[in-house]
Amino acid sequence: MGIRGPKSKFSDIACPNTSCRDFGIVDMENVVGNGTYETQNERVRKFVCRTCGKSFNSRSGTVFHDIRTNKETFILGLKMVLNDIPLRKISYVLDIKLDTIREWLLRAANHSEKVNEIFLKDLKISKVELDELWTFVKKNQFREWQVRRKNAGFG
Numbered sequence: 001m002g003i004r005g006p007k008s009k010f011s012d013i014a015c016p017n018t019s020c021r022d023f024g025i026v027d028m029e030n031v032v033g034n035g036t037y038e039t040q041n042e043r044v045r046k047f048v049c050r051t052c053g054k055s056f057n058s059r060s061g062t063v064f065h066d067i068r069t070n071k072e073t074f075i076l077g078l079k080m081v082l083n084d085i086p087l088r089k090i091s092y093v094l095d096i097k098l099d100t101i102r103e104w105l106l107r108a109a110n111h112s113e114k115v116n117e118i119f120l121k122d123l124k125i126s127k128v129e130l131d132e133l134w135t136f137v138k139k140n141q142f143r144e145w146q147v148r149r150k151n152a153g154f155g
Contacts, residue, residue, distance in 0.1 A: 010031045010032070015031060015052060016056050017049060022051045028051075030051045033046070034047055037057075045057060046058075063108055076094065077090055078108055082129045
């Protein structure tokens with residue numbers, strides 16, 4: 001017990017460490033709060049798993065993990081892709097590097113189910129528009145960029 005009392009347990013948070021015996025299981029009371037930190041647009045909660053000792057935050061395993069741009073700009077960039085705006089124009093309008101926009105698309109593709117959930121519920125984007133987004137991401141020119149990026153040692 002610390003000076004301010006016992007750390008609160010978070011029964012709705014699961015450990016994201018795949019080698020932890022409590023991985024993905026909620027209500028184990030093994031996850032405790034470990035402070036917060038401020039980003040450009042929100043306060044992010046930090047956690048520690050008492051089973052394996054792994055530290056993580058509320059963004060771990062999400063599309064927003066480790067992005068430095070605020071969420072609204074990230075989502076705006078994806079919405080612009082949905083509206084068939086070329087990546088170079090998106091880069092210019094948002095004043096963000098072209099490779100960053102491409103990285104966002106790759107990140108969104110890796111978390112497509114959660115991104116779909118955000119767009120369908122919160123932003124009222126149609127399923128057809130989301131299908132267009134994932135079709136764009138799968139286009140050959142985007143794949144070629146990924147291959148070039150990997151060959152250059154960035155992924």
